[in-house]
Amino acid sequence: MLFDIAEFYPSISEDLLKQSLDWSRQYCEISQLEYNTIMHCRKSLLFHNNRPWVKKDNPSTFDVTMGSFDGAEICENVGLFILHTLRKTVTSSDIGLYRDDGLAVLKNMTGRTADNLRKKVISAFNALGLKITAESNLKVVNFLDVTFDLRSSSHYPYRKPNDDPVYVHKSSNHPPQILKQIPTAISKRISQLSHNEESFNTASHIYNNALRVSGYNETLTYTTPEKKRKRKRARKIIWFNPPFCKSVKTNVAKAFLRLIDKHFPPTNPLHKIFNRNTIKVSYSCLPNVRNLIQSHNRKVLRQARDQPETQLCNCRIRNDCPVQGLCLTSRVVYQADISSASSDVVSYIGMTGGSFKNRYANHKKSFRNSKYEKETELSKYIWQLKRQGTPYSIKMVHHLNAPSRSCHPFPLQLMS
DNA sequence: GTGACGCCAGTGCGCTGCTT
DNA sequence: AAGCAGCGCACTGGCGTCAC
Secondary structure: OEEEEHHHHHHHHHHHHHHHHHHHHHHHHHOOHHHHHHHHHHHHHHOOOOOOOOOOOOOOOOOOOOOOOHHHHHHHHHHHHHHHHHHHOOOOOEEEEEEEEEEEEOOOOHHHHHHHHHHHHHHHHHHOOOOEEEOOOOOEEEEEEEEEEEEOOEEEEOOOOOOOEEEOOOOOOOOHHHHHHHHHHHHHHHHOOOOOOHHHHHHHHHHHHHHHHHOOOOOOOOOOOOOOOOOOOOOOOOOEEEEEEOOOOOOOHHHHHHHHHHHOOOOOOOOOOOOOOOEEOEEEOOOOHHHHHHHHHHHHHHHHHHHHOOOOOOOOOHHHHOOOOOOEEEEEEEEEEEEOOOOOEEEEEEEEEEEEEHHHHHHHHHHHOOOHHHHOOOHHHHHHHHHHOEEEEEEEEEOHHHHHHHOOOOOOOOOO
């Protein structure tokens, strides 16, 4: 039986959360302090009118989705409680739940019995305030990224239609060891999901193609699942995670560890705490550029929407405004077209984060005073014309909402 | 006459990219 | 790595103009 909880996270009521926390407190032995802290956080941060706060355009709402850490954490906690509750309904079966997707194996049941059980499960969820869709009497099911086939007792990888895998490009700005591990990691995952080598080979084409697209030459190979190693006690490790950048030639990790050796030698009383066995280095990757641009655009577009209208020009004689009544606008790319008798029109393009007027005043200063002749290429050219005695005229054009040097307060576009 | 405002000159500094 | 040039920003103080 395959079931799916509709709108899982937004449907969790505070009562259900409290029940699940009470249950986990009983079974997982969490302390009173931990319990109180969780309840306080959940109440004050995540709930509003006995419902979780859901991501909306309204900035006053708390931004939590099931994909986020808190949302997933809650769903997992509640999920465990639900599984426990379902034991009363589904007694003689294997049942599992991953966030909002559930699967139960119904053994030795007729179609009618299985369908009755399906109805009971739906009622059980309804009693908890959750709505589900459930299908029973299935011989083949797609659950998460696996297809289970009861007819042949096999399983193999599953992907939704048109959901082609995309991997980090081989020439991407990532630590080499991460890029190196990608084909191996995929091989391992697909092997785990495959019943045998044959189903692995059938499924691996799509992944091999995705690897080619991302610049990898490696071909996925079937590996038999490793036996679980006996768990060893984990060493307490202090991690140093510098951000990785391809253009940095210095081996930061090596230099860092050398500093550890130098400043905490075996004779140092702190050597026990700070040494190569207790301090490890692992490069961290910076956020995806697409995500950065998207979040940036959201921010600046919201600011632009909320900004009150401001004065655009304060020139004493409005007709003399160099940019047609828009001299006070800030964040502009401007263009100066210089016409003279000696040559064709010459253009200079500049930009400023402040007001155009302020920048223009500095340009005028450099035109008047030879001391600032070399301030810009534009001023150099003007002084050249002045020395030649060539008459000239300057026409200024500016474009709104352009970048400043320090930040880009305008929407960006990701180049394909 | 006074205050507000616009304009200008001047200074110092930060950032980036290039050269040595 | 250091130095330099180019470009732009932030800020200050002085002066002229205008409205009241």
